[in-house]
Amino acid sequence: MAVTDAAIDRIKEMIVSGELAPGARLPKEADLAERLGLSRNSLREAVRALALINVLDVRQGDGTYVTSLEPRLLLDALSFVADFHRDETVLEFFQVRRILEPSATGLAAVHMDDAAVRELRAILDELPQEPSAEDLAANDLRFHRRIAEGSGNAVLAALLESLSGPATRARVWHGLTQDGAAARLREQHTAIYTAIASRQPDVARAWATVHVAGVEEWLRRPT
Structure with missing residues (x-):
């Protein structure tokens, strides 16, 4: 494993230094292994590991490429982990959301253009009057x-x-529908939207905190 880790580090160095840019094709396996002073088996293991976390894209019959390295792509693995966690760990993910979500909402009140604000209003309006748990999770x-x-x-x-992908949200909202959550969701989302639309970042942050903390409070209740 130590040899594979070294191979991963060498490829990472090539990417970080700019020698391999996003979208670039890696040299042929034999050439790259020789250049890095690695066995071809170690190189293959390193490529496989980096492909799993979306740093590399292995295309059969074509070659291996550096991905776009966009944050959303690289953080897919975290979403995969989040969907598997339950109980206390889900609560910890919500605690992190409570820290980050208000900041994002405050920034949105400053940076969202009018077209994006209208899209947000349209999402609000798409929630049915008597939503199911699936409707709530998808709309949220x-x-x-x-x-x-x-x-x-x-x-x-x-x-x-x-931190909170579709699977995690679905689990949470299935529980919350038993507790009259639909009305609160609509009320709090509307308040968040109004603050963003009126360009009030402090108010938007406050409502986002209330919204996420409310779900966190429900998760803390003994079952």
């Missing part, structure tokens, strides 16, 4: 994703997407 995901995208910070948006 789209609403917060649009806000995160509107923050103007791609890393922050990717982190938030990873």
Whole structure:
């Protein structure tokens, strides 16, 4: 494993230094192994590991390429992990969301253009009057994703997407529908939207904190 780790580090150095740019094709396996002083088996293991975390893209019959390295792509693995966690760990993910979500919402109030604000209003209006748990989860995901995208910070948006993906939201909302959550969701989303639309970042941050903390409070209740 130590040899594979060394191979990963060597490829990482080539990417970080700019020798291999996003979208660049890696040299042929034999040439790259010789150049890096590695066995071809070690190089293959390193490439496989980097492909799993979306740093490299192995295209059969074509070659191996550096991906776009966009934050959303690289943080996919975190989303995968988040979807598997339950109980206390899910609560910890929400605690992180409570830190990051208000910041993204405040930034959105400053940076979202009028067209994006209208999109946010349209998402609000798409929630049915008597939504199912699936409706709530899907609408909540789209609403917060649009806000995160509107923050103007791609890393922050990717982190938030990873921390609470569709599977995590579905589990939470299935429980919350038993507790009259639909009305609160609509009320709080509307308040967040209004603050963003009126360009009030402090108010937007406050409502986002209330919204995420409310879900966190529910998760803390004994079952």
